[in-house]
Amino acid sequence: MNRKLFKSTLLAAVLSLTASVFAVPALATSNASDASSNTSSNAAAPAAPAAETLTIPKDLKDEQVLRHNLGAEPKTLDPALNTAVEAGSALQNLFVGLMKTDPNMIPVPGVAESYTVSDDQTVYTFKLRDSKWSDGQPVVAEDFRYAWLRALDPNLKPNAAEYAYQLYYIKNGEKFNKGEVAAEEVGIKALDDKTLEVTLEAPCAYFLALTAFPTYFPVRKDMVEKNPDKWATVKETYVSNGPFKFESWTNKDKIIFTKNENYYGAENVALQKIEFSLVDDAQTALAAFKAGELDTIEGPPSMEIPSLLADGTAQILPYLGTYFYVINMRPELKDSNPEVYEALSKPEVRKALFLAIDKKAIIDNVTMGQQTPAWGFVPKGIPDFDGTDFAEKTKYYPEDSGNIEEAKKLLEQAGYPGGQGFPMLTLKYNNGTGHQNIAVAMQAMWMQNLGIQVQLANEEWAVFQTSRINGDFEIARHGWIADYADPMTMLDMWVAGSGTGVWGNNDAHYNNPEYDKLIKDAKVETDMEKRSEMLHKAEEILMTDMPVLPIYFYTNIVCYRPYAKQVVKSPLGFIFFENAYIQK
Numbered sequence: 001m002n003r004k005l006f007k008s009t010l011l012a013a014v015l016s017l018t019a020s021v022f023a024v025p026a027l028a029t030s031n032a033s034d035a036s037s038n039t040s041s042n043a044a045a046p047a048a049p050a051a052e053t054l055t056i057p058k059d060l061k062d063e064q065v066l067r068h069n070l071g072a073e074p075k076t077l078d079p080a081l082n083t084a085v086e087a088g089s090a091l092q093n094l095f096v097g098l099m100k101t102d103p104n105m106i107p108v109p110g111v112a113e114s115y116t117v118s119d120d121q122t123v124y125t126f127k128l129r130d131s132k133w134s135d136g137q138p139v140v141a142e143d144f145r146y147a148w149l150r151a152l153d154p155n156l157k158p159n160a161a162e163y164a165y166q167l168y169y170i171k172n173g174e175k176f177n178k179g180e181v182a183a184e185e186v187g188i189k190a191l192d193d194k195t196l197e198v199t200l201e202a203p204c205a206y207f208l209a210l211t212a213f214p215t216y217f218p219v220r221k222d223m224v225e226k227n228p229d230k231w232a233t234v235k236e237t238y239v240s241n242g243p244f245k246f247e248s249w250t251n252k253d254k255i256i257f258t259k260n261e262n263y264y265g266a267e268n269v270a271l272q273k274i275e276f277s278l279v280d281d282a283q284t285a286l287a288a289f290k291a292g293e294l295d296t297i298e299g300p301p302s303m304e305i306p307s308l309l310a311d312g313t314a315q316i317l318p319y320l321g322t323y324f325y326v327i328n329m330r331p332e333l334k335d336s337n338p339e340v341y342e343a344l345s346k347p348e349v350r351k352a353l354f355l356a357i358d359k360k361a362i363i364d365n366v367t368m369g370q371q372t373p374a375w376g377f378v379p380k381g382i383p384d385f386d387g388t389d390f391a392e393k394t395k396y397y398p399e400d401s402g403n404i405e406e407a408k409k410l411l412e413q414a415g416y417p418g419g420q421g422f423p424m425l426t427l428k429y430n431n432g433t434g435h436q437n438i439a440v441a442m443q444a445m446w447m448q449n450l451g452i453q454v455q456l457a458n459e460e461w462a463v464f465q466t467s468r469i470n471g472d473f474e475i476a477r478h479g480w481i482a483d484y485a486d487p488m489t490m491l492d493m494w495v496a497g498s499g500t501g502v503w504g505n506n507d508a509h510y511n512n513p514e515y516d517k518l519i520k521d522a523k524v525e526t527d528m529e530k531r532s533e534m535l536h537k538a539e540e541i542l543m544t545d546m547p548v549l550p551i552y553f554y555t556n557i558v559c560y561r562p563y564a565k566q567v568v569k570s571p572l573g574f575i576f577f578e579n580a581y582i583q584k
Contacts, residue, residue, distance in 0.1 A: 054103055054566045054579035056268060056566070056581050057583065060582070060583060062582045062584050063272075063582065064270050064271045064272045064273070064582055065271070065272060065273045065274075065275065065582070066271055066273075066274050066275070066296070066567075066577060066582060067274075067277065067294045067295045067296075068274065068275070068276055068277070068295060068296045068575070068577075069276070069296070070086050070087075070090065070278055071086045071278070071279070071280055071285075071298070071299070072086065072278065072280035072430065072431065072432070072461030073251065073278045073280070073460070073461060074090065074255075074462070075462040075465050077090060077091060077232045077238075077255075078232040079095060079214045079217040080147065080150055080156065080161045080215065080219070081156075081161055082163075082214060083162050083163055083465070084461075085481050085574070088214050088573065089573070089576075090257075091214040091217065092214065092574045092575075093242060093243060093576065093577050094240040094242045094244055094257065095218070095240050095241055095242045096241055096263075097110050097111065097211045097216045098112040098115075098126050098144065098211040098216070099112060101209075101212050101576075103579075105571070107208040107212055109129070110211075111128050111129060111144075111218070112128055112129070112211075113128065114126075120203070121200075122171075122200045122201075123197065123199050123200070124197070124198045124200070125195065125196070125197050125198075126195070126196045126198070127195060128193075128194045128196065129264060131241060131263075132241070132263075132264070133239045133241050133262065134241070134245035134246075134262055135239050136262055138193070139218060139241050140190070140193040140194070141191070141192065141193060141194065141195055141196040143219065143220060144190070144196050144216075144218045145189070146219065146220075146221045147216075147217060148167055148170070148186075148188055149186060150219070150224070151163065151164055151167055152164050152167050152173055152176050152177045153176075153177075154178065157228060157229070158229065159469070160177075160502065161215070162469065162503075162504050162505050163215040164502070164504060165177075165495070165504045166213065166215045166483070167215065167216075168201070168523075169201060169204045169207060169210065170186060170187050170188060170199070171187030171200060171201050172185045172186045173186055173187070173201075174201075201523070202523065202524035202526070203526055204523075205486070206484045206486050209485075210483075213483055218241060220239055223237040224237075233249055234249075235247060235248065241260075242260065242263060243260055243263050243265065243577070244257035244258065244259060244269075244271075244274060244577070245258055245259075247273075251278075253277075254277055254278060256274070256275055256276070257273065258272065258274075259271060259273070265578070269578055269579075270579075270580070270582075271580055271581065274577055277293075277294060280432055280460075281431075281433065282299055282300055282301040282432065282433050282434060283301050285297045289559055295560070295561045295563075295564045295582075296561070296564055296567060297558070298556065298557065298558050299434065299557060300314060301434070302366060302367050302368045302434055302437065303368070305368045308557075313559050313560075314557050314558060315557070315558055315560075316369065316556070317557075317558060318381060318555070318571040319481065319556035319571055319573065320379055320382060320481060320485065320554075320571045320572060320573075321379055321479060321481035321482060321553070321554040322374055322377055322480055322490070322550050322552070323478075323550075323552050323553075323554060324374070324377070324478050324479065324480070324551055325427070325442070325476065325477060325478060325549040325551070326473075326478040326549075327344055327475055327508055327546070327548070328344065328471055328476070328507075328508065328509070329509055330471045332471055333471065333474070337423070337474070340423050340425065340474050343414070343416070343422060343423055343425075344474065346415075347546060348413050349414045350545075350549070351410050351546050352407040352408070352410040352411040353407075353452075354397070354546055354550075355399075355402050355403045355404070355410070356402055356404060356407040356450050357402050357442065358400075358401045358445060359373035359374065359400055359552055360373055360400040360401050361441070362438060362441055362551060362552070365441075366438055367434065369555050371553060372553040373551075373552055373553075374550035374552050374553055375391075375397050375398050376391055376396045376539055376543055377490055377539060377542055378491065379482070379490070379554065381553075381571070382482060382485055382486065382487050383486075384487075385529055385531065385532040390532075391553075393536060394536060394539075396539075396540065402449075404449050407449060407450060408450065411452075419450050419451025419452045420451070422451070422452050422453075424453045424454070424455060425453070425455070425474055425475060426455050426456075426474045427439055427455070427456050427457070427474070427476070428457045428458070428459065428464070428467065428475070428477070429456070429457075429458050429464070430458065430459060430460070430461045431458055431461065431464075435477050436456075436458065438477075438551070439458075439477065440456070442454070443456060471509065476507070478507065478548070479554070480493065481572060482572055483572065484572070485572075487535050488519075488522065488535065491519060491535060491538050491539060491542070492519050494506050494515065494542060494547065494548075495516050495519050495520070496509070496513075496516055497509075508547040508548065510542075510545065510547035512541060512545055514541060515538055515541045515542065515545075518534045518541070519534075519535075521534055522535050522538070556569065564582060565580060565581050565582070566579045566580050566581060568580075
């Protein structure tokens, strides 16, 4: 972390229901959130600025049970294996990392009550507070070491962690994940029960923010190894260290959390229970909300959004993410469908597919959530090194309605004039009326504009995630929400892997050595202007090669009951209930 140039810009969007409206603070810039601001030497320092607190009234009379629709059934609630935002929200209420985030999304002390940083900004020494697991056992530094090494383990069962690359910032983390070094060589040391030393490959301005992310949460070795395949599904082994604890999971119905009385901040937790409904149909969820069976829901049916906004039932909140389609570029596709592989392997075809999309029409007539047509992959709202918006610097494809004539020319150059000879494509998406409606619109646009026939296939969320990971698709729906407020969060996911299990979230299996080098170099570059240039160049390459077809930059539409107070919604997608309460 170069003291001259490193700074961390944090975005805040707080879902504050104390006045029956959402309060959305303006963009907040704070140098206090990164280590260089107040810990540039080995002197002891607070882990972060003091948390902004939300006050809970005394003598609450209403039953403290909040009912939230989580959406589709999670594939997993294992912090190492989860990649979905919805399950991530559940995890954020079960666990606390070394750091946590306050209502303004600024990293503040979590399990770590203080830390020091070496002069070269690569060695963090965290001092842990007295805290307990939900079963009363103490949380110790080894719990973090074990959890992080587990997430990096390429032999983790049932599959390697897709988010392992989030730990590549740690010295030898990537090498261990690729089987090149032993676990003992990774820069994570439990010096004693209350001291964790972490050595990084290079300074990282947002490392503290990363330690508040689910992949960095601690887990208990004895509980995981007692039931490796199912430990995160049953009460007997699912211990947590956050404000709530796991109670039960009824498939396709509900997940229940109850208050964790052993949480170090339990005195500030009012809710006694959270009931997460698992309803993936937006219309059904809205009906349950209107019937008083749910207190909060996200993503209501698009046709209902205008009226819900008009009567104040819904609010539109910032959401740092991009809705897109991913193209399968794996050589294995050639074996199952050589004609489709040949077509999709041509960059002219991929660009033609993108330019044939009328993004504005999809937003105006299908999603109706005031999203922004995507001109690149990094969404607007993520800051550049100088505080300006990273995405606004270069609009790679500014045509909101596409460019049909250019798309037709590109398709002809690829050898498919007017779509002649082009194979039937299969577009795969996960269940949900919204995803289906967008897929139907895409199907019509590609047929009308390019003469390309597309068949649609849908799957349940958990099955669909596995299909994407395994390459069982030709073109698939996708969406990515930023994990932290830096463009790297959108770009390092497309770095190539090798073999199986180390491709992370690169479901396309996109492989461009020039792109990979730019990302790798940017991760260790301490001159922020040079780093920015590398990241912009990387995005330019991504938008030229087009393994992805960005459609729009997200917004988050949330419906709420006025009596559900102090529910915090992050622009990174997570929803927090620690300081929430019911007051009718």
